[in-house]
Amino acid sequence: MLRLKQINASKELLKYITKSRYCVAKKACYNPHVKHFALRLDGKGSNVRVKTSFGLIITALILSACGGGGGGGSSMLPGGGSGDTNGTLSVLQVSEHAITTTNDLGEPLKGIGEYEQSISPFSIARQPQSTTACHNAYQFSSPDLAGDPNSTETQYFYDSACTFLARDVVRKFNNPGGSGNETIYQTATLYAFDNAHPIAIRNDTVSIANGTYNANGFPSLAAGYNRTSTGSLQIAGSKVIDSDFELIMSPESGNTNTFCTDSAGFSATGVPSLGETFGWTGGVSSGTRTNNGGGSVTWSATHTGTGYKGPIGSVAFAFGNPNTSCPITSPLFSLTGGTQTGAFSYPITATYQNGLLIGLTVSGGTLSNGDTLNVTTQPNIPPQTDLLITGTITHGTQPVATFNVNAFGNGTLTPASGGPQLVITDWHVIK
DSSP states (O other), rough: OOOOEESSSOOOHHHHHHHHHTHHHTTTTOOSSSSSOOOOHHHHHHHEOOOOOOOHHHHHHHHHHTTTOSSSOOOOTTTTTSSSSSSSSHHHHHHHHHHHHHHHHHHHHHHHHHHHHHHHHHHHHOOOSSOOEEEEEEEOOOOOOOOSSEEEEEESSSSSOOEEEEEEEEEEEOOOTTTEEEEEEEEEEEEEETTSSSSEEEEEEEEEEEBBBBBTTOOOOTTTTTEEEEEEETTEEEEEEEEEEEEOOOOOOOEEEEEEEEEHHHHHHOOOTTTTEEEEEEEEEEEEEEEEEEEEEEEEEEEEEEEEEEEEEEEEEEEOOOOOSOOOOSOSSSEEEEEEEEEEEEEEEEEETTEEEEEEEEEEEEEEESEEEEEEEEETTTTTTSSEEEEEETTTTTEEEEEEEOOOOOOOEEEEEEEOOOOEEEEOOOO
């Protein structure tokens, strides 16, 4: 039971404070309408200090809605409301907006990155061989290092000498040198710097239709094809992210392919500190993939879609029919359950070198909730460091969050409200 100092309070007030999940998690509730109001809970929830009158405490608790467990809970800053395009976001809404915006951006980058890491120009050019030397932070082998038939393995490293492994991508395919349909089972193992134990494993089942394949099972960009990928990210044996991606790649014209996509995904375990799951749907109606030569390619498109949130376990996939041409009018992948958080539109330019992201720009990304997103790539920063890419999220003039990630989409998300820093793995917020 809480002990209230300096004032006398009723048991109802104590119950109200005790039941406040968000207050307990954040250790504080604050409302600028009430001066000198400070609520502090120690690790056991046994101590509260309040420097105001009893009446003002009640007012502060009501105005701040600290006991609310829904999307509008937490302390409300001036402007209030529900965190839409008007007013100022609450502390909880800052975290929600930060997570939603980051995940919405992460989905196309995860899908495109997974594609490029499995089909880099360097890999396509290689003929089957048993071993491969280090090539400036990556190496390719066909068959894979285990010697399995109809397989390839591409390893990306934190250093140019190929000493510290960052990501290991193994493909097993079933239609080498053929045409038509192909199924690929792909496993990407993620490592932290100088750590032999993986931090996460991503498993994808890739289905390709209407393709023409080389000896390593890579489809020809010249002919175009349709590609779907369904998979999940696992940490310590538990599935944390479910995400699916459909890509229609038109036949190459000159050095450019046009493409369209649809995708959907959600956090399987949610964000326990908020008690919520976040999801995303979206796609590209028309974009370009340009071969710049020398293993460099640039993707340019505007990714649009909708974010979702809901209680943990409330969001699931809904499936349509595979698409064969652009634009996609009925997506293969969508979501059911949860509540829509609003539409978004992100103009994205991403450049890859031999499958590794080296440049990312989002200028003036917009969300219907009033947020804006801008993303830049820091010059002279190695792609493997989490200082490579910086994103800023704002709500009008109010800072919402910043994130920093490396070429693999691993890094941190820091809410401007002073809330706990969140972890980004494989382009999505995991905790």
